[in-house]
Amino acid sequence: MIHLRGITKRFGDYPALHGIDLDVAPGEFIALLGPSGSGKTTLLRIIAGLEFQDSGTVLLGGEDVSSLPVAQRHVGFVFQHYALFRHMTVADNVAFGLSVRRGKDRLPKAARHARAEELLRLVQLEGLGSRYPGQLSGGQRQRVALARALAIEPRLLLLDEPFGALDAKVRKDLRRWLRDLHKQMGLTSIFVTHDQEEALELADRVVVMNQGRIEQIGAPDAVYMNPETPFVSHFVGETNRLPVPGTAAGSEIHFRPHEITLAPDGAEALLVDNVFRKGAVWRAEGLLEGSGQFVELDLPSSGEAPRLGQTIRFNPHRARMFNANGDQTQGETR
Amino acid sequence: MSMAPTSESPLARAALITVALVFLGFFLLLPLLAVFSEALRQGAGPFLDALHTPDALAAIRLTLLIAAISVPLNMVFGVAASWAITKFQFPGKALLITLIDLPFSVSPVVSGLIFVLLFGANGLFGAWLAEHDLKIIFAVPGIVLATVFITFPFVARELIPLMLEQGKDDEEAAISLGANGWQTFWHVTLPNIRWGLLYGVLLCNARAMGEFGAVSVVSGHIRGETNTMPLHVEILYNEYDFVGAFAVASLLALLALVTLIAKTVLEWRFGLHAGARH
Structure with a gap:
């Protein structure tokens, strides 16, 4: 579904990504896990087409989209702070992706509304279509953002710190709900998080990133039980580190x-x-x-x-x- | 009765409030009242007559024309500059931000002189303009140019902080949903900045109608042709026609008051600065 080859990116003098290779199978739920500055959000934005790599290729479903802008990649992107259009109703937010279509792809207004209603039902916000984003709770806004991204029938769903701005209880409920939704829709999804618990709980595979590199890719259990680098061992789960006496300096x-x-x-x-x-x-x-x-x-x-x-x-x-x-x-x- | 830890003693508070009110009354309220009382000194008849002279009417018309040209221009320029500065990274961005402030930091007389040096008879393009029978200095185009220059910062200064605070997320969301640049601007950016834009336009308009220095340099003071309201006030005043001068001045003052009230209403109604991101 997704094939990344040799993705590099610099911001001025700051190297954000060094040669990232990653393959994602259709229907997989992938977590990009790392501390801030690890390049995980940059990688997500490059997959979306919101940012462009300096070198390397991005293949989506066999198609080379390396230089396609986001509007032509048909990916759903959910922003950390939702980025809902606050002057539009919830229904208009959800239908936005349909209402900006031109030409033969454009659905009549009634059909767009029906689709928005259907999506609001999917994210369990039935009947809230006429509200404004400012009148919703954080968790509800998050689900509106998700419904809006799903409205364009994306081939891929990308979520940037989807639970970052929510309090602990809502976060836990929403997490389970997203997991179920992913299974139900069979969509390929990638989400960025710095929260290892979130990554281990939700993802089929976890991609641990540090300083612009992938440290380890694996199932949550494998990453936790068999960390391949000292960074992963330290960052995912808690770890005690002891120097080894009688070996070369630095062995732990x-x-x-x-x-x-x-x-x-x-x-x-x-x-x-x-x-x-x-x-x-x-x-x-x-x-x-x-x-x-x-x-x-x-x-x-x-x-x-x-x-x-x-x-x-x-x-x-x-x-x-x-x-x-x-x-x-x-x-x-x- | 307990006092908030940061509040001053009642005496100090009273003193500060008194100083502020006296200062305000002396420097703002008193002159404003003087303008209207001088204008109406001989009653409403002479006041209205002074506004009905052909020269006064020509000055009012010209001022409205200048504002009608320069305000829309600066609205477009201001939005474009703010958009460029807040949504894109490009070399020379810091320079552009500094340049936008230039009209604020340069004396308006100097601004006027710049245009005389460029387009005047002995100016850089003077000979070429004369050859093609184009008149800029001592004509309406020169006044428009000077006014556009002077009022350039108002819209941009209002929008840049607002757009910086709002960030790029909404625009990115819109394009990720398939919107093109124009749809994104029209359906997402413009609604987000509309009240800040309106506020900037109000300030821009007030200054466009009230500008004296730069316009004075390029206008040539031709009565009935290149005199704006502020210039007309000066001419009447120099001719000891006090009622006439203050009558036109009171129109300008009225404009200022209307602008202030509109601004206050906007701030109160939409919490412009407190909650730009509601």
Whole structure:
């Protein structure tokens, strides 16, 4: 469906993207995940045609659209702040893409209205067509923006931080709703997020980006369980990092707070200086004896809470080792 | 009774308000009242007669004509410049922003002189113009040019901050939905900026009708032909026709008041600056 080859982009002296290759299959739900400045939004805008790459090609459905402007790419784009036309009613917003058509593609007014109504029903905003965007809640506006993008029957749906401006509860509901909608419509979709939880929950595949490069592409479970670079290990999920004694400088062992076994004769000893409940587990934080490294551990909350000042001995039972270049030198150790 | 932490003592507040009111009354209200009282000193009859002289009527007509030409021109220029500055990246953008402010920072007399130097008899294009029997300086085209130059910043200055604040998202959304440039401007951009534009046009119009310095340099003060209202006021005043001078001046003052009221109504009705993005 989408094939990106060698996409590069600079903004003045600032390199935003370095040679991005990405393939997306029809019907896939893809998350572009990365911190701000990683180039994820730039990549999304290049796929849409709102921005143009300096070099590389963009293929949509086998067609080279590298130099086509957004208006001719037939993609639906949902903006982070919705970009609803505030002087138009919700129905007119949704029908905008149909009403600007000229010539033989132009539907009669009644048909455009019927289509807008149909889309509003799809996004569960039936009956709100005569309101103005200013009279809607954040979550409702988001759904209007989605309906407006879907009205042009796009071959691809692109969403820029779709839940960024919403509060936590609405965000969670909308997330599930979008997931269902995607399944129901079978549309190929790509969304940008800096929220790993969102990416892992929604996407079929997660594309982790950092400093204009793709660090790893994979199913959420694979990205979480088998991060291929120190950045992914650190950015997706929580990770403890320990320097490896007796190896080249910069080598690190990464393990997640729950990837440990308690053992009275464990190799590591944590001196607990903070404890709190983190959902279903106890989170104990503190410095390791010897190396003085800061570490977080998850302990079953069925047991007693760890005490401050207590020493917890443990072994990481599953860990990854990276050398100073960020190459993985060893998979699951110990 | 508790006081807000940032508020001054009642005494200081009263003093500040008094100073502001006295200053305002002395420098704004008093002159305004003087204009109308001088104009009506000998009653309504002489006031109306003064406005009915052929020269006064010609000055009013010319002023309206100048405004009718320069305001629409600057509306188009202002929108185009603001659009270019806020929606595109291009080299020389900073220079363009500075240039837009030039008429504000240059003395109007200098602005007028620029056109004399360009189009006057001894000016850069003077010989060529004379050859083709075209008259710009000491004629209506020169007055239009000077007025357009002087009033150029009003619309752009009003729109640039507004359009910067609104960003490009709405326009990008429109083109992603298949709208062309004109549809995007007409259905999305223009509705977003309409009140700011109207406000800029009002200010532009007030200045176009009231401009003295630049117009004075290029007009040549030909009675009944190239005298605008402000120039006519000066001529009458210099001839000791005080009622006539103040009668025409009161028309200009009235225009200023109408502009102020319209501006206030706009701000109150649409929260122009408080909530441009509602």
